[in-house]
Amino acid sequence: MNRNWHGAVLRRLLLLVSACLLVGLVTGEYAWALVIGLAGHLGWTLSQLLRLHKWLQEHKPDEPPPDGYGMWGEVFDSIYHLQRRDQKVRGRLQAVIDRVQESTAALKDAVIMLDSQGNLDWWNIAAETLLxxxxxQDSGQPITNLVRDPRFKEYFESNNFHDPLDLPSPLTDRRRLQIQITRYGNHEHLLLVRDVTRLYQLEQMRKDFVANVSHELRTPLTVIAGYLETMLDNVEAVNPRWTRALKQMQEQGGRMQNLLNDLLLLAKLEATDYPSDNHPVDIELMLQSIKSDAQALSGEQKHQITLQVEPQLKLKGSEAELRSAFSNLVFNAVKYTPGQGQIHIRWWGDASGAHLSVQDTGPGIEAKHLPRLTERFYRVDSSRASSTGGTGLGLAIVKHVLLRHRALLDIKSTQGQGSTFTCNFPPMQVVRPRP
Structure with a gap:
């Protein structure tokens, strides 16, 4: 309708009234002339309205509105123009959708759209190949019914999608997939799946190489260490010039053995996802033992080591692995905290799970080093690490032990004020005392 629509309607009404008055002037019945004229106009308007109603109920998507004239002709013309404009918009949107579908169909990675309940909405061709x-027939099905791995169900229900999940393909164990979930829209999910079989095979080759080399080096190192110990036990029969060299050889041999032990432990931790001996562990008793060992390690430095424990709060897991992780954190605090420094160990539980924190008053760590502390052989200060006899694998072992127990390591540190290492265990790993 144009801008003069209201004026045109008023003019038509004025013409109708004028015509009725003229008829009334001729017949002498002004009232009846106006009534009949207005009734006719009302009947015509109702008939046009019924035509519009019938068209709205029965018309096909591309069927134009009925023809008309006068005010209703302009109404039908306006509807026709709106219809054509909507058809163009739909055409552009359909073209965009077609291009998106064509581009995602060409991807080697699977793209899956899920609703807020985790039901399948749409997926590309790669999803059929990988999953x-x-x-x-699978449209509208819950994704957890089609990917039945317990780790995927736990990952999906946790709503913590910061890190991707690696697991075997539902079709064959020889294919390894990496799954990443992103939240978008109205609590909907976008699931991306990549084939990382080649990377997984390379990683397995690296692990096997490290494990095999560590195992093969262990025997000759044991022989060498045995002979060095025998020679040092009979140092009177050895030329005094060799005494210092033998002691250094024994010291370096011990470091190599510690390194191999840590490498073999890492290989063992990486071999499986969760510990086989998953039973309640008395953390209070374990931490008291670790504190005693840490006090002995401190020796003449006389660190002030305190322990705060929530009694009877236990964890499900491997006692040997948990002891290795917790002792690594406590012993690191002793090694890197100056003499007379304070070390506080705390074990407590709350609604989010159970937590172990080791807080020290050491020199602290620069923020740029924090993201890489759990990498293998990463050292903040190589000279300081060498002086303490570290292998650079302690925090890597801690990280893998925590991952096997569904836990995460949080590190906070300020230079000159000390560091705090916190292990956060989810509620499913916690064994609380019965009331």
Whole structure:
């Protein structure tokens, strides 16, 4: 309708009234002339309205509105123009959708759209290859019914999608997949799946190489260490010039053995996802033992080591692995905290799970080093690490032990004020005392 629509309507009404008055002037019945004229106009308007109602109920998507004239002709013309404009918009949107579908169909990675309940909305061709989804029978099915791995269900229900999940393909164990979930829109999910079989095979080759080399080096090192110990036990029969050299050889041999032990432990931790001996562990008793060992390690430095424990709060897991992780954190605090420094060990539980923190008053760590502390052989200060006899694998072992117990390591440090290492265990790993 144009801008003069209201004026045109008023003019038509004035013409109708004028015509009725003229008829009334001729017949002498002004009232009846106006009534009949207005009733006719009302009947015509109702008939046009019924035509519009019928068209709205029965018209096909591309069927134009009925023809008309006068005011209703302009109404029908306006509807027709709106219809054509909507068709163009729909055409552009459909073209965009077609291009998106064509581009995602060309991807080697699977793209899956899920609703807020985790049900399948849409997926590309790669999803059928990697996950075995079938069109259209799987549409609307929960994704956890089609990917039945318990780790995926736990990952999906945790709503913590910061890190991706690696697991075997539902179709074959020989294919390894990496799954990443992103939240978008109205609590909907976008699931991306990549085939990382090649990377997984390379990683397995690296692990096997490290494990095999460590195992093969262990025997000759044991022989060498045994002979060095025998020679040092009979130092009177050895030329005095060799005494210092033998002691250094024994010291370096011990460091090599510690390194191999840590490498073999890491290989063992990486071999499986969760510990086999998953039973309640008395953390209070374990921490008291670790504190005693840390006090002995401190020796003449006389660190002030305190322990705060929530009694009867236990963890499900491997006692040997947990002891290795916790002792690594406590012994590191002793090694890197100056003499007379304070070390506080705390074990407590709350609604989010159970937590172990080791807080020291050491020199602290620069912020740029914190993201890489749990990498293998990463050292903040190589000279300081060498002086303490570290292998550079302690925090890597801690990280893997915590991952096997569904836990995370949080590190906070300020230079000149000390560091705090906190292990956060989820509620499913916690064994609370019965009331």
């Amino acid at each position: 075995g989804l079938k069109t259209p």
